[in-house]
Amino acid sequence: MKALLAGCVAALGCLAVAVAAISESMSRAEEAAAKIDLPELFEECNETFTTPKATLNYFFSHGRLQNENDYGSKCFIHCLADRSGEIDSDGNFDVDLIKVMTRRFPNETNIEGLNEMVESCVADRGETDFCERAYGLVSCLIKEKLARLGHSD
Ligand SMILES: *[C@@H]1O[C@H](CO)[C@@H](O)[C@H](O)[C@H]1NC(C)=O
Ligand SMILES: *[C@@H]1O[C@H](CO)[C@@H](O)[C@H](O)[C@H]1NC(C)=O
Numbered sequence: 001m002k003a004l005l006a007g008c009v010a011a012l013g014c015l016a017v018a019v020a021a022i023s024e025s026m027s028r029a030e031e032a033a034a035k036i037d038l039p040e041l042f043e044e045c046n047e048t049f050t051t052p053k054a055t056l057n058y059f060f061s062h063g064r065l066q067n068e069n070d071y072g073s074k075c076f077i078h079c080l081a082d083r084s085g086e087i088d089s090d091g092n093f094d095v096d097l098i099k100v101m102t103r104r105f106p107n108e109t110n111i112e113g114l115n116e117m118v119e120s121c122v123a124d125r126g127e128t129d130f131c132e133r134a135y136g137l138v139s140c141l142i143k144e145k146l147a148r149l150g151h152s153d
Pocket of ligand 1: 042043051052053056
């Protein structure tokens with residue numbers, strides 16, 4: 001009985017440690033997200049990959065570019081993801097940060113299953129080109145978000 005109790009306590013302890021580790025990594029992501037100044041990033045990225053506002057508005061409201069061959073605009077999206085820390089210089093994603101940003105952008109929205117949605121968009125990335133990869137991710141996130149908010153087209 002004593003051994004059993006000790007086992008339960010140990011298991012609970014492990015669970016508590018696991019939960020603490022998860023919330024620690026999410027609060028790191030929350031802190032990183034709080035430092036991101038999106039309007040500034042838009043301005044910076046526009047200096048290198050000049051993209052009309054209308055092109056971006058279309059993208060953010062449809063989850064795809066009007067012209068899918070517009071590579072420069074895909075690089076603009078990569079620039080945003082890169083400067084915000086969502087994608088690193090090896091093309092790896094910061095999944096926790098992407099979760100926070102997806103919830104926040106463009107407005108704070110609570111979508112059921114948002115974490116699973118982000119994980120599946122990340123897992124689906126087969127692109128090796130960085131601009132295509134960032135574009136593929138953000139397209140997937142926007143499309144899924146719109147569908148879940150009931151604005152799919
Ligand atoms: C990028 O710069 C161009 C030229 O200065 C401007 O017309 C355009 O609106 C800017 N795009 C964004 C997203 O701010
Ligand atoms: C979301 O943000 C946009 C632009 O900032 C605003 O026009 C819109 O009303 C907001 N939507 C909601 C649901 O808050």
